[in-house]
Amino acid sequence: MAWQNVKVHFVIVLYVWICSQASCEVVLNCWWNQAIPVGRNVSVVCHMSTLARANSCGLCQLNVITQGHRHQFPSTCASTKETFNFSIATEDREQIHCMCNGSTADTCNITVRGGYPPSPPSRPDCAIEDLEVEDIYCSWTKSNEPMIPTVYTLHWKDYDGNVKSRESSSESAVINRAEYMKSTYTTAWVTAKNVLGSAQSENSVFDTGHIKRPDPPYNINLTSAPLEFIWDMDCDRMGPLDKSCQVQYHENNHMDWIEVDDCQVMFVLEDPQPFTQYRFRVRCHCGHEEKVMSYWSSVYSVRTPPAAPVGQLDVWSDCAPNSDKSSCKVYWKEMPLSQARGEIISYVVMLKLENGTQVTRQQRDTECLHPAEQSCLQLRCFPLKPGVMGVFVSANTSMGTSNPTFMPFAVRGQTTPEVNLSVMGENQTLLVSWAVHQQFSESVLEYVVQHVSVVPHSCLNWVRVNRAQRSVTLKGDLRNHTAYNVSLFAVFNNHSTFLKSVIAYTLEGVPPKVPQIHVKNISHSSATLIWSPIPVNESKGVILHYLVGIKETGSKISSDRTSALLSELQPAQQYQVWVSAVSAAGEGVRSFTTFSTNEKDRDVKTILFAVFIPLLMFLVLVWVFTLVCKTTRCCVKIPDPINSKTFKHMNFQHAWPRLCSPSELTLKISELEIVENLDPNTPTPPSETESEKFLIDVEPQHFQVPDGLGRTNEGGDEPEESNRGNISKPDSWAKEYSEMVDTDEEKDDGDDEAWWDQQCVSDYERHFLPSVKAN
Structure with missing residues (x-):
C-alpha cells in the first residue's frame, strides 16, 4: 500500500514537472467600454483562449500585468476559454501585458482595444422565401456598430412553449422546416451579445401558414404632370383593394426617404417642386392575414416641369484691403433649384456707372475664378472695373429672370463700434458668436459672417444672419487642422461695413517642426537662438507659445517672438539646443541644432x-x-642770447608758452669768429690747453646789459680778417664783439665801456661767450 502511494505521488510530481516544461501559446483579447464616460478607473474585460502544443498546456497560469499590479486568471489555461474582469486606472488602459506560466518562454499574445456593447437589434422579419423548401428566413438590422466581435442569436418559441435558438455572425438566420410546425403562431426575437454587454429586440409574432413573401410590385408607371406613381401587384385569391402598400420617395438632393403607408395601386404627390428630380419605390403585402411585405421594387425617378424663378440670388463682394471698387470681385452663389425652378441659362450683371449710364453683362461660366477655385462649383463671380457705382445680379432661365439683387459694397474708413467676436472650433464646425452695441444694431438690416481658408485661392463662403441673432454655426466643406479667416460684416440699406475678423480652426492639431533654426552671436557665456515662425496655413492650430531648451526642460517664449537669448553658458562647451511650438493640441516635434561656445581669452572685446x-x-x-x-x-643746438643775463632787459613779448622760444625764428645772430691778431706787436696766443685753462680760471665779471644791440658795424672799414685773433686787448675785443651783435637800436659808444666794465658774468655767458681777462 505504501508503495502504491509512493507511485501515485511520483506520477503526480512527474506530471507537474512535465506540464511545467510544456509550452503553450495563449491568445488574449482585452476591451474597455467606450460608451461609459471616462472616469478615474475603467473596467477592462479580457477574453482568453489557448492553442495547446505538445498535446497539453498543463497547469499553465495566465497573468495579466498592469501598471504595478498582476491579475491571475482563476483556472488553468488547458484548452479552455475564459473571461476575466478587472479595473485599472484610465491612463493605464493601453499599458496591459500578459505572462503565461510565470515564464517569458511561453508565448502570450495580447490585443487591447476599445469597443461598445450592442444596442437592441430591430424586430426580426420572418418569411418563407421558397414554397418548395418552406424554410423560414428571418432578418434584422443592427442599431449600432460595437466595433468588437458580437454574436447575434435568433430565438423562437412554438405554440407549446418550446424555445429554440440559432447563432449567427450576420444579420439573418434560418429556421428549418423541421424546426417549426406549420399554421401555428410562433414568436421570434433576436439577442446581441459581446464581452461588454448584451441586448434584445422586440418580439415578432406570426402565423407560419401565412408568411409567404409575395413578389415585388411591377408595371410601374410614373408621370410628371401630375406627379403620379402607379403599379401592379399579384396576390392569389385577393382583390385589388385587399392589398396594402408602402411608398417611399425623396428629392434628388435629399437622401432620406419619406414613407407613406396604406396605398393600394397608386400614389399622387401633392404640390411637387418645379424642375425637381424625384425618386420612388414601393412594396406591398397581400390581404389582412398575409402580413409579410414583399421586397422593395426598383427605384424610379422623374423630373417635374420648369417654372419661372422665384427669390433672389445671394450676392457678396470680396475687395482687396484698403482699395476701391476697381479691385473688387462680385461673387454669388448658384440659385437653388427650388428657387430657379428651371435650368439657368446665364446670369445677368447690370452695372451702374459714375456717369449715370447702365451696362448689362451676361456671365455663363466660371472664367472669373482662379483655376484653384474651379472646384467651388456653387460660386460665380464678375470682376469690376473703375467707375462702377452699383451692381445688380439676376438669374436667367427659360421661364424668365429672377428679381435683381443689389450688391452692398463695403465702405472703407468708416468708424465702427467695438465688437466682441468669438469663434470656437469643433470637428468640421465653427461656432461663431458676437456682441454689438444695441444702438448700432437698430440700424442694421442683417449680418454677414464670411469665412475663407488662409490657403491661397480658397473657396469664399458666407452666411447671412438676421439682425436679432448673435451667433451662427458654420458647416460645410470645413477641414480639420486648417486655419480659417472668419469676418463679420453689418449690412445697411445701400452699403456694408466690416466689423472684425479672427483666425480660427475647426479642430486644432499638433504643430509641425519649427523651420530654419540656427544660432548666432556666440560668446564664451551666451548665444542667440533664432528660428523662422511657422506659417498660419501650416501651423495646424493657434501657436500659444514656443518652448526653447538645452536639456529636457524648456522655457516658454511668446508666440510673436522668433529668437531667444541663451545665457549662463560655460566657455568652450558644446551645446544642443531645441525649439518647439505648442498649440491647444500639444507640443510639436522639436527642432535641434548644435553649437559651441568660445574660449574666454579669445573674446574679441x-x-x-x-x-x-x-x-x-x-x-x-x-x-x-x-x-x-x-x-x-x-633749442639746445642754437645758443640763444636771450638766455643770457646780457639780454635780461629785452622785451620778451614772444616768449613762453612755446617750449622753444619764438625768438629763434625772428632774431638773427651774427657768427662770431675769433682770429689771430695780425698786428706784429701782439704777443703769440697761448696754446689750446692754456686757453682752456685761461677760460676756466677767469673770474666772473659783472656786466650791465644795454637796452639794445645795434646791427650796424661802425668799424666796417677794416676787413673781417683783421679782427681774427684780436683777444689780447679787452677794450678792442669788447668793442668788436659789440659791433658784431645785430640790433635795431642806435648804440652809444660810451655804453660799450660801461658794459664791459661790469663784473657779473652768467654761467651761460661763461660757457658760450668768450671771456678774456687782461694780464
Whole structure:
C-alpha cells in the first residue's frame, strides 16, 4: 500500500514537472467600454483562449500585468476559454501585458482595444422565401456598430412553449422546416451579445401558414404632370383593394426617404417642386392575414416641369484691403433649384456707372475664378472695373429672370463700434458668436459672417444672419487642422461695413517642426537662438507659445517672438539646443541644432580692451615724447642770447608758452669768429690747453646789459680778417664783439665801456661767450 502511494505521488510530481516544461501559446483579447464616460478607473474585460502544443498546456497560469499590479486568471489555461474582469486606472488602459506560466518562454499574445456593447437589434422579419423548401428566413438590422466581435442569436418559441435558438455572425438566420410546425403562431426575437454587454429586440409574432413573401410590385408607371406613381401587384385569391402598400420617395438632393403607408395601386404627390428630380419605390403585402411585405421594387425617378424663378440670388463682394471698387470681385452663389425652378441659362450683371449710364453683362461660366477655385462649383463671380457705382445680379432661365439683387459694397474708413467676436472650433464646425452695441444694431438690416481658408485661392463662403441673432454655426466643406479667416460684416440699406475678423480652426492639431533654426552671436557665456515662425496655413492650430531648451526642460517664449537669448553658458562647451511650438493640441516635434561656445581669452572685446587700447596709449606717449625731445634738441643746438643775463632787459613779448622760444625764428645772430691778431706787436696766443685753462680760471665779471644791440658795424672799414685773433686787448675785443651783435637800436659808444666794465658774468655767458681777462 505504501508503495502504491509512493507511485501515485511520483506520477503526480512527474506530471507537474512535465506540464511545467510544456509550452503553450495563449491568445488574449482585452476591451474597455467606450460608451461609459471616462472616469478615474475603467473596467477592462479580457477574453482568453489557448492553442495547446505538445498535446497539453498543463497547469499553465495566465497573468495579466498592469501598471504595478498582476491579475491571475482563476483556472488553468488547458484548452479552455475564459473571461476575466478587472479595473485599472484610465491612463493605464493601453499599458496591459500578459505572462503565461510565470515564464517569458511561453508565448502570450495580447490585443487591447476599445469597443461598445450592442444596442437592441430591430424586430426580426420572418418569411418563407421558397414554397418548395418552406424554410423560414428571418432578418434584422443592427442599431449600432460595437466595433468588437458580437454574436447575434435568433430565438423562437412554438405554440407549446418550446424555445429554440440559432447563432449567427450576420444579420439573418434560418429556421428549418423541421424546426417549426406549420399554421401555428410562433414568436421570434433576436439577442446581441459581446464581452461588454448584451441586448434584445422586440418580439415578432406570426402565423407560419401565412408568411409567404409575395413578389415585388411591377408595371410601374410614373408621370410628371401630375406627379403620379402607379403599379401592379399579384396576390392569389385577393382583390385589388385587399392589398396594402408602402411608398417611399425623396428629392434628388435629399437622401432620406419619406414613407407613406396604406396605398393600394397608386400614389399622387401633392404640390411637387418645379424642375425637381424625384425618386420612388414601393412594396406591398397581400390581404389582412398575409402580413409579410414583399421586397422593395426598383427605384424610379422623374423630373417635374420648369417654372419661372422665384427669390433672389445671394450676392457678396470680396475687395482687396484698403482699395476701391476697381479691385473688387462680385461673387454669388448658384440659385437653388427650388428657387430657379428651371435650368439657368446665364446670369445677368447690370452695372451702374459714375456717369449715370447702365451696362448689362451676361456671365455663363466660371472664367472669373482662379483655376484653384474651379472646384467651388456653387460660386460665380464678375470682376469690376473703375467707375462702377452699383451692381445688380439676376438669374436667367427659360421661364424668365429672377428679381435683381443689389450688391452692398463695403465702405472703407468708416468708424465702427467695438465688437466682441468669438469663434470656437469643433470637428468640421465653427461656432461663431458676437456682441454689438444695441444702438448700432437698430440700424442694421442683417449680418454677414464670411469665412475663407488662409490657403491661397480658397473657396469664399458666407452666411447671412438676421439682425436679432448673435451667433451662427458654420458647416460645410470645413477641414480639420486648417486655419480659417472668419469676418463679420453689418449690412445697411445701400452699403456694408466690416466689423472684425479672427483666425480660427475647426479642430486644432499638433504643430509641425519649427523651420530654419540656427544660432548666432556666440560668446564664451551666451548665444542667440533664432528660428523662422511657422506659417498660419501650416501651423495646424493657434501657436500659444514656443518652448526653447538645452536639456529636457524648456522655457516658454511668446508666440510673436522668433529668437531667444541663451545665457549662463560655460566657455568652450558644446551645446544642443531645441525649439518647439505648442498649440491647444500639444507640443510639436522639436527642432535641434548644435553649437559651441568660445574660449574666454579669445573674446574679441577682451582683446580690444586689453591689447589695442594700451597699445594706442603707448603710441600716443611715444609721439608726445618724440615731439618734446625734437623741440628740446632744436633749442639746445642754437645758443640763444636771450638766455643770457646780457639780454635780461629785452622785451620778451614772444616768449613762453612755446617750449622753444619764438625768438629763434625772428632774431638773427651774427657768427662770431675769433682770429689771430695780425698786428706784429701782439704777443703769440697761448696754446689750446692754456686757453682752456685761461677760460676756466677767469673770474666772473659783472656786466650791465644795454637796452639794445645795434646791427650796424661802425668799424666796417677794416676787413673781417683783421679782427681774427684780436683777444689780447679787452677794450678792442669788447668793442668788436659789440659791433658784431645785430640790433635795431642806435648804440652809444660810451655804453660799450660801461658794459664791459661790469663784473657779473652768467654761467651761460661763461660757457658760450668768450671771456678774456687782461694780464
